[in-house]
Amino acid sequence: xxxxxxxxxxxxxxxxxxxxxxxxxxxxxxxxxxxxxxxxxxxxxxxxxxxxxxxxxxxxxxxxxxxxxxxxxxxxxxxxxxxxxxxxxxxxxxxxxxxxxxxxxxxxxxxxxxxxxxxxxxxxxxxxxxxxxxxxxxxxxxxxxxxxxxxxxxxxxxxxxxxxxxxxxxxxxxxxxxxxxxxxxxxxxxxxxxxxxxxxxxxxxxxxxxxxxxxxxxxxxxxxxxxxxxxxxxxxxxxxxxxxxxxxxxxxxxxxxxxxxxxxxxxxxxxxxxxxxxxxxxxxxxxxxxxxxxxxxxxxxxxxxxxxxxxxxxxxxxxxxxxxxxxxxxxxxxxxxxxxxxxxxxxxxxxxxxxxxxxxxxxxxxxxxxxxxxxxxxxxxxxxxxxxxxxx
Numbered sequence: 001x002x003x004x005x006x007x008x009x010x011x012x013x014x015x016x017x018x019x020x021x022x023x024x025x026x027x028x029x030x031x032x033x034x035x036x037x038x039x040x041x042x043x044x045x046x047x048x049x050x051x052x053x054x055x056x057x058x059x060x061x062x063x064x065x066x067x068x069x070x071x072x073x074x075x076x077x078x079x080x081x082x083x084x085x086x087x088x089x090x091x092x093x094x095x096x097x098x099x100x101x102x103x104x105x106x107x108x109x110x111x112x113x114x115x116x117x118x119x120x121x122x123x124x125x126x127x128x129x130x131x132x133x134x135x136x137x138x139x140x141x142x143x144x145x146x147x148x149x150x151x152x153x154x155x156x157x158x159x160x161x162x163x164x165x166x167x168x169x170x171x172x173x174x175x176x177x178x179x180x181x182x183x184x185x186x187x188x189x190x191x192x193x194x195x196x197x198x199x200x201x202x203x204x205x206x207x208x209x210x211x212x213x214x215x216x217x218x219x220x221x222x223x224x225x226x227x228x229x230x231x232x233x234x235x236x237x238x239x240x241x242x243x244x245x246x247x248x249x250x251x252x253x254x255x256x257x258x259x260x261x262x263x264x265x266x267x268x269x270x271x272x273x274x275x276x277x278x279x280x281x282x283x284x285x286x287x288x289x290x291x292x293x294x295x296x297x298x299x300x301x302x303x304x305x306x307x308x309x310x311x312x313x314x315x316x317x318x319x320x321x322x323x324x325x326x327x328x329x330x331x332x333x334x335x336x337x338x339x340x341x342x343x344x345x346x347x348x349x350x351x352x353x354x355x356x357x358x359x360x361x362x363x364x365x366x367x368x369x370x371x372x373x374x375x376x377x378x379x380x381x382x383x384x385x386x387x388x389x390x391x392x
Contacts, residue, residue, distance in 0.1 A: 005070045010035040010042055013066045020055055022095040023251075026063075029091050033081055040074040042067055047081040049088055056080070092280070106223040106252060107179075111370045112145070112231045114256040115362075116249060116284070118238040120271030125292040126261045128337050129327070130237040131159045132344040132352075136359040138190030139345070142232040142369065145182065148196030149219055149249065150239040157198040160185055161340020166199045169227070179227040195226050219248045232369040240275075250284050257285045257367065259324070262315050263293045269311040269318075276319050287324075287366050289316040290358065294326040297350060324366065325358040327351050 014035070015027045026032055026046065033045035044063060048056060064076045083091060108114065117133070119126040130146065137144045148156040157163065162185060168178035182193035197218065228234070236249065236256070249256060258279045262272040272289075279286055291312025295303040306329060316323040327333070330351040336343040344355040363369070 005037060005042070005072050007035045007037060009070060010037075010044065010067055013070065014044070014063065016066055017059060017062045019095075020058060022049075022091065024095055026059065029094060030087060031083070031091070033079075040072060041077060042070075042073055042075070043077045043079060045079040045081055047083045047087065049083055049091065051080070051082045107226055107228050108145075108223060108234055108253065109228070109230055110255075112228075112234050113367050113370055114234045114236065114253055115287070115367060116236045116238050116256050116258045116279075117261060118258050118275050118279070119240050119261045120273065120275045121268065122240040124240075124261055124263050124268055124272075125327070125333070126240065127155045127159060127237050128333055129259075129261050129290055129292055130235050131156060131337065132333075132342045132355045133359055133362070134192060134233070134235045135160075135187055135342040136344045136355055137233055137235075137363070138187035138192050140359065140363065141189045142363075143191045143193070143230060145193045145228055145231045145234040146195070147222055147234060147236045148194070148198060149222070149236050154196045154198035155337075156194060156196045156237055157183075158340060159337040159342065160192065160194060162194055162199065164199060166195065178225075180221075180225050181227055193228060193231065195222050220252060223252050233367075250279075257287050259287050259290060260315065260319070261290050261292055262311050264291060264295075264305060264308045264311040264326075266308060266311060266314075268307075269315045272315055273318060276315075286319055286321050287362075288322045289319065290324050291315075291326040293329045296329040322366070324361055325354050327354050 011027055011032065014032055015025045017026050018024065019026055019029060019031070022029060031047050033047055035045075036043045044067065046059065046063070048059075053059075060078055063078065067073055067076045115133075117126055117130040127150065134144045134146045146156055146160070148154045150156075162183050164183050166180050166183065168180050170178055180195065182195045183199055185192040185194065238249070258276075260272050260276055260279075262268045276286055289312050293307050294312070295305045295309070297303055312323050312326055328350045330343070330349060332346060332349050333343045333351050336346070343349050344352045344359075346352045
């Protein structure tokens with residue numbers, strides 16, 4: 001006669017049920033509230049991150065299949081619950097640590113600070129923000145990678161004045177594979193390294209008719225096959241909204257952090273919340289909000305809120321993150337993007353001044369470069385400089 005199934009037996013097989021989104025089993029994630037044996041029936045209580053979790057059906061099928069395979073079990077009854085705020089935080093921390101530990105190595109150096117510049121919808125100037133922040137970081141002396149992950153709507157090459165084509169060289173690993181060499185633009189004293197599908201097609205007007213998996217594979221190739229070399233920062237111009245590219249990035253680069261771009265309009269703020277929600281579901285920290293296309297300042301000094309007011313502040317408050325800055329609406333921003341001369345390089349521009357302030361805030365407080373975060377490096381540099389100045 002078979003030994004009756006126990007609650008411990010049930011919990012044991014449930015360790016094989018993975019939450020596809022979180023990448024860990026539902027027991028260790030703390031999602032299994034309990035398992036009760038009632039005759040030949042097993043009652044299992046499972047708490048989800050949200051009651052309307054789209055993966056509920058997948059988890060249900062896996063749980064039932066595994067538990068019903070236990071001897072003596074004829075029926076499985078699932079009771080659904082929802083994790084509270086403290087439990088969700090604990091789950092996200094564990095899942096992110098698990099993703100970081102299990103992530104396959106990419107060509108992005110581990111000390112590189114990865115900033116994903118995202119928006120809820122197109123047309124809010126996300127690429128412009130990416131280009132100007134990257135340019136100013138380089139002007140401050142950093143080596144900055146710019147990855148154009150907006151596979152369909154690539155615009156980074158034009159905005160940075162780059163029109164070359166990506167080339168590959170042998171990897172040197174003896175595996176027969178090649179490595180893609182980024183296009184480089186000097187921004188003395190720093191350097192930009194640029195990768196984009198716009199540097200792979202014939203012209204900017206060429207349509208890329210890729211879908212789903214192909215988009216994710218393009219991002220994967222940019223991370224695994226590009227010879228990035230040493231970088232202080234990698235800025236990723238994300239496609240608008242949520243989708244395959246966003247999910248691929250969170251899986252491939254679990255160290256990535258997000259900056260959300262919005263406009264002052266209430267509608268843009270509401271849509272931007274979705275991309276922030278996606279980031280948090282993927283356990284990607286949100287560093288802050290940048291409000292673009294803020295009030296237009298006329299030559300006489302008068303301010304005109306053409307796209308509304310307060311969207312950036314409201315979004316930052318809703319997400320409980322800082323508002324990093326508000327970029328004024330200024331024709332020089334779009335003109336500089338069209339000419340391949342980012343506005344941040346101009347001295348007589350209000351938008352340029354705001355981009356510089358935001359960059360200083362990132363470097364000094366919000367996202368300092370990891371290889372210079374401690375004081376030891378600065379102390380050593382100071383000592384070396386002093387020694388070089390000695391007359392022996």
